[in-house]
Amino acid sequence: MRTDLAALFIIFGGSGDLAQRKLYPALFNLYQKGYLKEHFAVIGTARRPWSDEHYHEIIMTSLAGFEADETVKKTFASHFYYQSHDVTDAQHYETLKQLAAKLDDQYQLQQNRIYYMAMSPRFFGTIASHLGSEALLTADGFNRLIIEKPFGRDYDSAKILNDELTQTFEEDQIYRIDHYLGKEMIQNIMALRFGNGLLGAVWNKQFIDNVQITLAESVGVEDRAGYYETSGALRDMMQNHIMQVIGMLAMEMPVSFSAEDVQREKTRLFKSIQPYTPAEIKTNFVRAQYGETPVEGQTQPGYRQETNVAPASQTETFVAGKVLIDNERWCGVPFYVRTGKRLARKETQINIVFKKTGVNIFAPDKNDQSAVAPDVLTIFVEPEQGFALTLNGKKVGQGFELVSGQLAYQYNQQMLADSPEAYERLILEALNGDGTNFTHWRELAASWQFVDAIRKVWDADQTALPTYPIGSMGPKEATELVQSTGAEWIFDPTQSK
Numbered sequence: 107m108r109t110d111l112a113a114l115f116i117i118f119g120g121s122g123d124l125a126q127r128k129l130y131p132a133l134f135n136l137y138q139k140g141y142l143k144e145h146f147a148v149i150g151t152a153r154r155p156w157s158d159e160h161y162h163e164i165i166m167t168s169l170a171g172f173e174a175d176e177t178v179k180k181t182f183a184s185h186f187y188y189q190s191h192d193v194t195d196a197q198h199y200e201t202l203k204q205l206a207a208k209l210d211d212q213y214q215l216q217q218n219r220i221y222y223m224a225m226s227p228r229f230f231g232t233i234a235s236h237l238g239s240e241a242l243l244t245a246d247g248f249n250r251l252i253i254e255k256p257f258g259r260d261y262d263s264a265k266i267l268n269d270e271l272t273q274t275f276e277e278d279q280i281y282r283i284d285h286y287l288g289k290e291m292i293q294n295i296m297a298l299r300f301g302n303g304l305l306g307a308v309w310n311k312q313f314i315d316n317v318q319i320t321l322a323e324s325v326g327v328e329d330r331a332g333y334y335e336t337s338g339a340l341r342d343m344m345q346n347h348i349m350q351v352i353g354m355l356a357m358e359m360p361v362s363f364s365a366e367d368v369q370r371e372k373t374r375l376f377k378s379i380q381p382y383t384p385a386e387i388k389t390n391f392v393r394a395q396y397g398e399t400p401v402e403g404q405t406q407p408g409y410r411q412e413t414n415v416a417p418a419s420q421t422e423t424f425v426a427g428k429v430l431i432d433n434e435r436w437c438g439v440p441f442y443v444r445t446g447k448r449l450a451r452k453e454t455q456i457n458i459v460f461k462k463t464g465v466n467i468f469a470p471d472k473n474d475q476s477a478v479a480p481d482v483l484t485i486f487v488e489p490e491q492g493f494a495l496t497l498n499g500k501k502v503g504q505g506f507e508l509v510s511g512q513l514a515y516q517y518n519q520q521m522l523a524d525s526p527e528a529y530e531r532l533i534l535e536a537l538n539g540d541g542t543n544f545t546h547w548r549e550l551a552a553s554w555q556f557v558d559a560i561r562k563v564w565d566a567d568q569t570a571l572p573t574y575p576i577g578s579m580g581p582k583e584a585t586e587l588v589q590s591t592g593a594e595w596i597f598d599p600t601q602s603k
């Protein structure tokens with residue numbers, strides 16, 4: 107249902123890349139769809155001394171990809187105000203408060219406020235404290251804080267940040283963004299699991315052999331080495347996106363489809379993940395870097411050759427691992443995960459691999475399982491979106507041979523055109539006060555604790571990282587990890603295409 111929502115957005119980092127690439131287009135989509143009409147305004151803050159006029163030009167540039175009428179874009183941009191802001195200067199919050207109050211009157215915003223932290227994470231705590239101490243929060247409307255990743259760089263720093271935020275905001279006012287939770291097919295996992303009795307019945311260790319999650323990227327570190335060098339794939343992708351995907355795939359059915367119940371189940375799940383000893387981490391997790399690779403006669407730079415990367419950097423650009431869950435539903439079922447930069451292609455894919463039949467009556471040797479492919483449920487997250495169930499059937503013709511076939515359901519372009527982009531979806535959910543697809547502090551705490559243990563072992567181990575060729579699916583160690591339990595990575599674009 108479309109309603110005209112009223113809110114003031116105060117964006118910290120209003121001149122930044124995220125705001126321009128994601129937030130302004132997302133807000134414009136909400137505007138075009140009628141969720142935002144007359145009663146919204148945006149204050150963009152950043153250090154640069156911009157005028158409102160210049161800010162409007164920036165907004166217009168960020169909407170360049172939209173086919174909409176120029177006057178519609180200009181009217182939308184007229185709701186934007188810029189304030190040059192030093193996040194450590196209390197006086198600036200006073201100016202911000204006055205501008206916010208003025209816009210509240212002017213646009214009848216009902217004192218509803220969304221504070222959006224889209225800038226360097228080292229300022230998140232300072233901003234939240236000042237919002238409290240300078241009394242920016244309103245008494246009558248809602249006050250919600252949307253906060254970008256990274257939320258800390260380990261459990262301890264995340265806890266400090268959380269303590270700072272919760273001095274001003276209650277837990278249910280804090281919307282920690284993980285943009286994977288805004289993706290159509292990640293949200294669809296709940297529909298598949300809890301909307302189908304058929305799948306619900308087999309979603310457990312009795313029927314599932316292993317689960318595979320791949321978040322592959324073809325791009326390298328690009329111009330983000332400054333951040334990435336301090337992060338690496340483990341913190342950048344595993345702690346947040348991959349853990350959340352595991353949560354969606356493995357949690358118990360929530361009592362209801364509410365933020366409280368969904369977050370509770372994910373938290374329970376994260377607490378059931380088997381903690382590894384240092385020795386187990388070495389056998390169950392693999393890290394690597396993309397190396398210099400000749401491609402069509404030209405040498406492509408490896409990670410260590412990228413701008414702003416230390417020549418002897420030990421930062422991993424690839425991580426693969428086996429995650430085990432100690433609960434009744436999942437004990438013994440490996441969740442294989444992997445993510446990396448400069449891989450064969452950009453694709454996010456999940457494969458649920460079912461156990462084979464116990465006996466193969468079609469082979470001369472009934473115990474010969476090699477001719478039977480496992481049934482696999484594939485969830486295509488991106489770029490293709492949809493799902494497929496791979497089953498065995500009879501090969502057409504004389505004789506009796508098994509052959510795999512797919513029941514596939516791909517969303518077509520027209521359906522996807524209506525599907526909101528992750529940021530658009532999540533901002534609307536925050537506007538509606540729905541935190542279901544945001545991360546609770548307890549989930550975050552548990553996932554940091556899991557990741558910290560791995561980080562600690564890796565940081566203490568100065569052995570040179572294995573490298574993998576650009577365009578591959580990672581180092582051989584990642585293949586061996588899965589093969590060690592008799593499985594194979596189902597998604598292998600280096601073989602199929």
Ligand code: BG6
Nearest residue numbers: 255285286321323342343347454
């Ligand atoms: C971000 C990471 O969170 O996710 C990036 O910081 C990564 O390094 C990106 O490229 C991947 O997101 P998506 O939606 O393109 O899969």
